[in-house]
Amino acid sequence: xxxxxQPRPLSTSIRSLASNQLAIAVASIIALFIFGEIISPxxxxxxxxxxxLRLSVFLGxxxxxxxxxxxxxGEGIDLSVGSVVSLGVCISSSLLLGKDANIPAALLGAVAAxxxxxxxxxxxxxxxxxPPLIMTLAMASVVDGLxxxxxxxxxxxxxPKLLEALGSGRVLNIPNILLLWVVVIAAATLVLFRKRxxxxxxxxxxxxxxxxxxxxxVKRFRMFVYGICGAIAGLAGFFLLGYTGTPYLSLGAPFxxxxxxAVAIGGISLAGGAGSYIGAAIGCVxxxxxxxxxxxxxxxxxxxxxxxxxxxxxxxxxxxxxxxx
Amino acid sequence: MKAHRVVxxxxxxxxxxxxxxxxxxxxxxAIIQPGFFSFQVFRMNFMTFTPLILVSLAQATVILxxxxxxxxxxxxxxxxxxxxxxxxxxxxxxxxxxxxxxxAALFLSLFNGxxxxxxxxPPLIMTFATSTMxxxxxxxxxxxxxxHIPQAYYMVYGKTLAGFLPVPVLIxxxxxxxxxxxxxxxxxxxxxxxxxSERAAxxxxxxxxxxxxxxFFVSGxxxxxxxxxxxxxxxxGDARSGQGFTLNSVAAAVIGGIAFSGGKxxxxxxxxxxxxLGLLINIIYFANITSxxxxxxxxxxxxxxxxxxxxxxxxxELSHH
Numbered sequence: 320x321x322x323x324x325q326p327r328p329l330s331t332s333i334r335s336l337a338s339n340q341l342a343i344a345v346a347s348i349i350a351l352f353i354f355g356e357i358i359s360p361x362x363x364x365x366x367x368x369x370x371x372l373r374l375s376v377f378l379g380x381x382x383x384x385x386x387x388x389x390x391x392x393g394e395g396i397d398l399s400v401g402s403v404v405s406l407g408v409c410i411s412s413s414l415l416l417g418k419d420a421n422i423p424a425a426l427l428g429a430v431a432a433x434x435x436x437x438x439x440x441x442x443x444x445x446x447x448x449x450p451p452l453i454m455t456l457a458m459a460s461v462v463d464g465l466x467x468x469x470x471x472x473x474x475x476x477x478x479p480k481l482l483e484a485l486g487s488g489r490v491l492n493i494p495n496i497l498l499l500w501v502v503v504i505a506a507a508t509l510v511l512f513r514k515r516x517x518x519x520x521x522x523x524x525x526x527x528x529x530x531x532x533x534x535x536x537v538k539r540f541r542m543f544v545y546g547i548c549g550a551i552a553g554l555a556g557f558f559l560l561g562y563t564g565t566p567y568l569s570l571g572a573p574f575x576x577x578x579x580x581a582v583a584i585g586g587i588s589l590a591g592g593a594g595s596y597i598g599a600a601i602g603c604v605x606x607x608x609x610x611x612x613x614x615x616x617x618x619x620x621x622x623x624x625x626x627x628x629x630x631x632x633x634x635x636x637x638x639x640x641x642x643x644x
Numbered sequence: 645m646k647a648h649r650v651v652x653x654x655x656x657x658x659x660x661x662x663x664x665x666x667x668x669x670x671x672x673x674a675i676i677q678p679g680f681f682s683f684q685v686f687r688m689n690f691m692t693f694t695p696l697i698l699v700s701l702a703q704a705t706v707i708l709x710x711x712x713x714x715x716x717x718x719x720x721x722x723x724x725x726x727x728x729x730x731x732x733x734x735x736x737x738x739x740x741x742x743x744x745x746x747x748a749a750l751f752l753s754l755f756n757g758x759x760x761x762x763x764x765x766p767p768l769i770m771t772f773a774t775s776t777m778x779x780x781x782x783x784x785x786x787x788x789x790x791x792h793i794p795q796a797y798y799m800v801y802g803k804t805l806a807g808f809l810p811v812p813v814l815i816x817x818x819x820x821x822x823x824x825x826x827x828x829x830x831x832x833x834x835x836x837x838x839x840x841s842e843r844a845a846x847x848x849x850x851x852x853x854x855x856x857x858x859x860f861f862v863s864g865x866x867x868x869x870x871x872x873x874x875x876x877x878x879x880x881g882d883a884r885s886g887q888g889f890t891l892n893s894v895a896a897a898v899i900g901g902i903a904f905s906g907g908k909x910x911x912x913x914x915x916x917x918x919x920x921l922g923l924l925i926n927i928i929y930f931a932n933i934t935s936x937x938x939x940x941x942x943x944x945x946x947x948x949x950x951x952x953x954x955x956x957x958x959x960x961e962l963s964h965h
Binding site for chain 1: 714764766769774775778779781890895898936946
């Protein structure tokens with residue numbers, strides 16, 4: 320039965336890529352870099368460009384999970400990603416203890432913890448019918464509590480050399496983690512637009528009832544999408560430790576609002592069923608550039624919060640208006 | 645025969661499971677909280693229960709109309725910050741700043757209501773975005789908790805009037821009176837119609853946008869009262885003091901039998917939900933759970949409460965098959 324679901328034609332994906340919203344996003348990135356160069360010379364240099372892109376990668380990984388959840392429809396969203404990233408950082412560092420040999424265990428630990436948390440979200444959303452935003456918001460406080468209990472308030476351990484090389488090293492002046500992101504973007508795009516799984520995701524997101532009728536177990540599928548989102552957030556925590564070197568309890572908190580903003584900027588329909596990961600990735604670069612500008616302007620956390628909030632607000636309102644027209 | 649029908653009616657009432665839970669929790673609290681039935685403990689408990697019940701009422705109102713408000717907690721913080729940064733010791737200043745605080749709460753709520761009513765973005769995302777904006781603004785005004793709330797002002801919240809009426813209970817009675825008044829207004833009945841089916845409401849000539857804005861106005865009144873309670877309780881302005889109320893308000897409303905789909909539930913349920921959540925938090929506090937576990941337990945309890953809130957719906961679904 321489910322063989323009827325065909326992968327989307329490539330032309331559709333190219334058209335969605337060429338949509339106005341992404342063009343505006345790319346133009347904004349260029350404008351922001353020029354503005355940055357004016358207020359702080361050196362902003363446009365290759366080195367700074369690379370460091371902005373490197374910071375975008377961590378957000379980009381979190382945003383991949385967020386994008387999948389949003390695409391899967393049913394008002395899908397995951398507000399626990401920030402907390403799961405933090406937990407991923409704490410679990411990784413405590414398992415690594417600065418030794419390269421412990422990398423497989425730490426990787427597995429962070430991803431498995433994220434996956435388990437995501438599955439609980441998925442069960443609550445899919446099978447119990449709790450609205451995703453509420454379920455994952457409650458989960459965020461549970462996971463924050465878990466991090467506290469797990470670390471006793473003081474995360475221990477450090478990143479080993481190999482992980483630091485991945486998180487902050489460079490090859491030919493290009494950050495290693497950026498090369499990894501290119502692979503992730505290519506793989507995600509391939510799965511979304513060329514593989515059956517991607518077709519099912521868009522099918523489930525666009526219309527759960529028709530997907531159910533064509534033989535897909537929509538509840539189970541959505542549950543797994545939340546699991547994958549959690550696993551990806553845990554993975555992001557693992558990589559993030561490679562960048563910071565030492566763990567902190569709330570390292571993941573800034574990723575929550577920004578991952579949602581990136582998805583919205585990237586033209587991924589908040590109603591589900593449409594969008595591309597490249598869009599979200601461009602959104603991540605835009606947000607990281609913006610945050611870099613805000614840092615060079617020496618703005619406080621308060622101003623950054625207002626800017627991010629207003630940005631999502633404007634996008635959501637503009638998006639709703641366009642849909643109505 | 646008639647008694648049988650009464651019992652069945654009671655069992656099927658949407659507030660019945662929460663009422664049962666309330667009785668159970670009162671028994672539990674009576675066991676672990678020393679002097680639970682004494683007047684002093686009653687007064688102390690209501691100092692924390694009243695803002696919870698108020699935010700539950702606020703959230704219930706917007707959920708009834710088919711929306712939700714995730715900015716409510718940040719809104720409360722912002723109001724406390726505004727009030728604490730402006731208040732002086734003179735009586736005139738206290739009165740003016742109180743009025744300003746109420747106006748600010750109404751403005752924030754109406755801001756959400758205006759956009760949700762007239763433009764129609766998904767309320768969850770819209771209020772999540774405004775929540776970040778309110779939090780940032782509060783942080784901008786007051787990067788660290790502080791400001792000045794005169795002693796004469798915040799002491800009022802702990803006072804007992806005429807020897808038997810604690811001020812928090814009085815505030816609650818004002819809120820209940822407001823609820824009773826609302827029941828007589830036609831626009832309030834439209835809330836249920838719009839929450840139940842927007843299309844049907846529009847077809848029968850109800851002003852849908854206006855009704856949503858009205859719901860956010862009513863919610864704003866409850867939020868304003870809650871913010872005043874928080875100022876009385878904490879005696880400072882703090883950009884994070886309201887944070888916990890967002891999730892608590894949703895949980896309380898859901899426990900109280902307010903259906904997330906909109907159009908179903910009532911204020912009695914919302915009040916019971918608020919008290920239940922207060923009693924649950926009390927248990928965590930008095931059961932000597934270390935502070936590390938408290939945050940975790942609160943989250944778990946809310947998830948369990950959400951599951952509990954979903955039970956009647958699941959049972960209905962099962963009986964349909």
